[in-house]
Amino acid sequence: MEKFTVLNSVAAPLMLANVDTDLIIRIERLYRLDRGELGAWAFESLRYLSDDRENPQFLLNQPPWRGARILLAAENFGCGSSREGAVWALWDLGVRCVIAPSFGDIFYNNCIQNGMLPLRLAAEQVESLAAEAKNVGGEISVDLAAQQVRTASGRLLAFDIEPGQRETLLKGLDAISLTLAYSAEIDKYQERDRMLRPWLYRKA
Amino acid sequence: MHSMAARTLFDKLWDAHVVADLGDDVALLHVDRQLLHDLSGYRALRELQRRGLQVRNPERAYAVPDHLVSSAPGRSGGNAEWSNLQINGLRSSCDKWGIRLFDVNDAEQGIVHVIGPELGLTQPGLLIVCGDSHTSTHGALGALAWGIGSSELVHVLATQTIVQKRPRRLRVHFSGRLAPGVEAKDLILYLIGREGAAAGTGYAVEYAGEAISELDMEGRMTLCNLSIEWGAKIGMVAPDARTCDWLKGRPHAPRERDWDAATTAWRALRSDAGARFDREIEVDACKVEPQITWGTSPQDTIAVSARVPDPSATNDIARRAAMHKALEYMGLVPGQAIAGTRIDRVFIGSCTNSRLVDLRRAAMLVQRAGRRVAPHVRAWVVPGSQSVKREAEAEGLDRIFLDAGFEWREPGCALCVGANGELIAPGERCVSTSNRNFVGRQGPQARTHLASPVMAAAAALAGEIADAREF
């Protein structure tokens, strides 16, 4: 998995609440296309007009924000379906970090699994970043090791992340190989469970 | 460390599945069963194979094609070549690993969250995951169940465990009883509307109180199913006598002396008196009226007797803008009565509301009304599983629907998400018993109103949004 260390980019102030994963990527795009091919379909209902032309009103179609690697959003970003394709579609669009006050729980974990940073800041802080993005512009910098966002004007905002997830992202760790080191413990759990809940182990 | 103090149901289940404590409230948990469907399940198996990993415990995995299968009468697979490619892929992966597959026309096929409980694969105390956010449904039986992404599912298949951070605990206490004509769907939509689509984020939710004890198992499933629509990955109801009665005799339920041992263990699965929740919410169930959504989030819900809300009544600028957008998408005007809004389609189905009692209640309304589906409306009934379909046909529900002009179709997700190509046309308005009214959920530009099965049946007959209590 790609490591996440420091990311410098403009931050696109999308600032919508409750952006659901259906909106990020429609389901039928996911089984006809693979990871790596989804960028064109991310946010399709917002990005294109009914005649398939780009919608010039949509933020990510506008010059400073097109290709932004950081998205700013309002609360509950990535709610709804568990589809991991939502993360892949954002990834294919070039996004590596979403900053929001809160995230859908499944989406949040899916980000960690894919080297994308879901970054939680207080709503006022995200709003101040959005205001700065619109009024001042310029790149912001996200430093995961330092757990700090440096705004375009040089303000520093600290953020929290669960230590294991931070480690996973910083080192691009593979969760499965880490867990396979616990094989003996898993065996032991299953042996004990067989005694505790024998009914689960008989053939129906 | 939690064993002596009063514990919540959630904590009992969590603690019982810890394989290793990874620190910072993160644990490696044992997964008892994983359910695979034709989208995320197949993708995970493909990825596992690509990475050269092994399925550690294939006997703990169960697979079913549900999203991509056609719901057309007499179907034999998907509606298109690419859906059959996926279904075939799932078939051969299951074959290769020795995973039990409930194939397209298997007597036990159905929507993954319908067949799990129905077959007794879902039981109190089990930790169950599936690459699907509505896995919360299984919590209705006192299982610890939640939806995961396909990478996490690969992890589960390869290790039979999952790494998770312990969520906070939230209890919703529903006092009083539901009024006649009000269903579990109304109760949970009402709650989501009141609390908001993000209120449950980060929590494992337990639903309790008189209204829940009184609720049939299917209603509890509807309730837990929509947990994710207010942000909670996990929703659960403590198992009780009703849970045990409902499970008894099901194909994978414990038998004979196992049954006694299992039910004894299940009885301990409830929150102890004095157990501490991080948050508690009270809802007076008597006050809830039949609900219908007006917008593009499940939180956009009102009583069927109410008027479409006016965005200018809110001071929150962002919320006001979001409401305007939703109303524009839905083609509704602030202040108009929601009842009487002309509709084009009705969908009775999905893992939320496609079980036998759902269909029974809708059919009873149709029979009682003695009316036919309005001529301009196309109304579908899609049973949640083959077993639901068989039982419904044995009771003659299919005849009631067909005689009234509904279509009676084959089990699967169908119009809930349209992954099988069955869609609502752009601009069409659908009253749907499913769980998501997101922009484009039932098709690009499709307008979805979420409601209970009786509300959907009433709308089909009236040709417009209508109050089921008047039928």
Ligand code: SF4
């Ligand atoms: S019925 Fe709808 S919500 Fe349920 S599993 Fe199928 S697509 Fe998902």
